[in-house]
Amino acid sequence: MCWIFWYSWSKDAISILVHWLERLEYRWYDSAWIYVNNWKDKTFRARSVWKVSELATKLQSMKDRTYIKGIAHTRWATHGWVTEENTHPHQSNNGKRSIVHNWIIENYSKLKKELIWNWFTFSSETDTEVIVNLLEKHFNWDMLETAQSVQKIIRWAYAVLIVNSEFPDEMIWIRLWSPLIYASSKQWEHFFSSDAQALAWYADNMVYLEDWDVIHIVNDEYNIYANWEVTKRNIEDFDQEALEASKWDYKHFMLKEIYEQPNTIKRTMKWRVNFDAMSLHSETFHGMGNEDYNKIVTVACGTMNHVGWLGTYRLQNLAKISAYSEIWSEYENKPFFINPQSLHIFLSQSGETADTLETLKMVKEQWGKTLGIVNVVWSSIARETDDWMYVRAGTEIGVASTKAFVTPSVLMLLLSLFLWKRRWMRLSKYQQIMRELQHLPSYIETVLDQSDHIRSIAMDLLWYKDFFFLWRWYQYPIAAENSLKFKEITYLHSEAYAAGELKHWSLALIDENFPTIFNLPHDEMYEQNLSNLQEIKARKWKICVIWDRRVEDADWQITIPETIDEIYPFLTAVAGQLLAYHVADLLWNDIDKPRNLAKSVTVK
Numbered sequence: 001m002c003w004i005f006w007y008s009w010s011k012d013a014i015s016i017l018v019h020w021l022e023r024l025e026y027r028w029y030d031s032a033w034i035y036v037n038n039w040k041d042k043t044f045r046a047r048s049v050w051k052v053s054e055l056a057t058k059l060q061s062m063k064d065r066t067y068i069k070g071i072a073h074t075r076w077a078t079h080g081w082v083t084e085e086n087t088h089p090h091q092s093n094n095g096k097r098s099i100v101h102n103w104i105i106e107n108y109s110k111l112k113k114e115l116i117w118n119w120f121t122f123s124s125e126t127d128t129e130v131i132v133n134l135l136e137k138h139f140n141w142d143m144l145e146t147a148q149s150v151q152k153i154i155r156w157a158y159a160v161l162i163v164n165s166e167f168p169d170e171m172i173w174i175r176l177w178s179p180l181i182y183a184s185s186k187q188w189e190h191f192f193s194s195d196a197q198a199l200a201w202y203a204d205n206m207v208y209l210e211d212w213d214v215i216h217i218v219n220d221e222y223n224i225y226a227n228w229e230v231t232k233r234n235i236e237d238f239d240q241e242a243l244e245a246s247k248w249d250y251k252h253f254m255l256k257e258i259y260e261q262p263n264t265i266k267r268t269m270k271w272r273v274n275f276d277a278m279s280l281h282s283e284t285f286h287g288m289g290n291e292d293y294n295k296i297v298t299v300a301c302g303t304m305n306h307v308g309w310l311g312t313y314r315l316q317n318l319a320k321i322s323a324y325s326e327i328w329s330e331y332e333n334k335p336f337f338i339n340p341q342s343l344h345i346f347l348s349q350s351g352e353t354a355d356t357l358e359t360l361k362m363v364k365e366q367w368g369k370t371l372g373i374v375n376v377v378w379s380s381i382a383r384e385t386d387d388w389m390y391v392r393a394g395t396e397i398g399v400a401s402t403k404a405f406v407t408p409s410v411l412m413l414l415l416s417l418f419l420w421k422r423r424w425m426r427l428s429k430y431q432q433i434m435r436e437l438q439h440l441p442s443y444i445e446t447v448l449d450q451s452d453h454i455r456s457i458a459m460d461l462l463w464y465k466d467f468f469f470l471w472r473w474y475q476y477p478i479a480a481e482n483s484l485k486f487k488e489i490t491y492l493h494s495e496a497y498a499a500g501e502l503k504h505w506s507l508a509l510i511d512e513n514f515p516t517i518f519n520l521p522h523d524e525m526y527e528q529n530l531s532n533l534q535e536i537k538a539r540k541w542k543i544c545v546i547w548d549r550r551v552e553d554a555d556w557q558i559t560i561p562e563t564i565d566e567i568y569p570f571l572t573a574v575a576g577q578l579l580a581y582h583v584a585d586l587l588w589n590d591i592d593k594p595r596n597l598a599k600s601v602t603v604k
């Protein structure tokens, strides 16, 4: 994770860039660099390793404040340790092209070998230096064409700023997945930033750039290219308060993140699914298709364990692969039974959970194949696993995971479909799932539209202290997750157990003061679930059902769209998130920072 800022044109660039660096002081970084240029092409460059504040102090003490353009960059080491040699910018061998880069180039190793074969040398261990030498190798005196040639070669997830000493008034930005916005002020200042919040109170309007956008600046006039055709992007007013608050108009980050789910699901599917062709882009499954797995184990903590759990149902029922989910603390004390066709999938939102990392290292010590499914790009788990897939749910601030539960769960379904396609899949079922996946964002919006109704149910539930979450089959991980979310932010007791267990013990526990929340969609288990519903109603106990068609009376009910078994879990999960949120909000709990919990448990 890095941040790039570029500024010109009328104020003291050093003060502005230093302020941006100070605003990011709390973020992840391990080195920073600043480059400024005044109108006489006098330049100054300073960098610091580890302490951004030292760089800021050094720059603040500078007497010469005539610099009016500049770039500030904070680096989070991914390729190459924290050393001055690895700090940006990086220059090409002939020193004429420089580059600042955000995020990663996944195929840099192969490209670096090819460049070395072509007599290029490298002074750093970074992937960034590969890009700038490719620019030199493909340079044809047209910066835009050169950038286009290189973009076709490197593999994604980056924001790149290219400058060329032979064209001092030109600059090229390329954006792919790494956030980047262009902004300007009424004082004719221009900004590029990978962090919109840092521009609060500087810019007056902004342009959110899209994936694959290329921005070509000549003398502060810019053109935006999409697929290398000049295009226009909407210019939006820069709403300082909203961005500064960054919760937008939501009361809590958790609620904002619940409502982001239709978009995060679209984003995680965007580069992996072609709905028109009903196909999956194999290159985004990172070589998963090259192996014939006979055993898959998911390993995670907390909510992410429920993602793995749900994923194993799809791997078993669709791809017909022996799959099971493990909580790290139990798994690390078991024999792993690793074989050449087994795969361990490590799931983590932060990618920094020490418990999950620990088990990952143990599996690697036994030569087990590993795949990371993480949300934070280039986090430790992504870097430690043999291969990785990014969830692309965006930053999740609320401690209680919501979008980082449903979004990776969709990714696990796509992975199951991808592996199933290689193993005699049933085409009609595959196409049915693909069609329903295409509707999933709108289905979730339908559930979100019931938020006020769910809040009215939450108000009734305030009278109770104990809750039972019931489920069957695909709904098992969802009821367990809904119970976890409920406990995590309401601090009330709840537990999830199989509906089939009712007569074996649960009926002794439930009574009129122990409401049941029953996931009862019209799936393969529906008829059996209805009999359990009767058992509860016969005793006049309280029940809230989450279902897609009303056939019985229930004390409370949340209606979800009718769909298929593989899709219902995402909808009952969102309903459960809203129910937990509203109960916790009515209890005035600190929803975004629940007591005794942290967003990322980076210690064992």
Ligand code: AGP
Pocket: 301, 302, 303, 304, 347, 348, 349, 350, 351, 352, 353, 356, 399, 400, 401, 402, 488, 598, 599, 600, 601
């Ligand atoms: C979920 O709401 C909790 N915040 C917690 O269970 C979390 O899922 C767990 O700590 C794992 O964190 P990770 O996804 O960052 O690895």
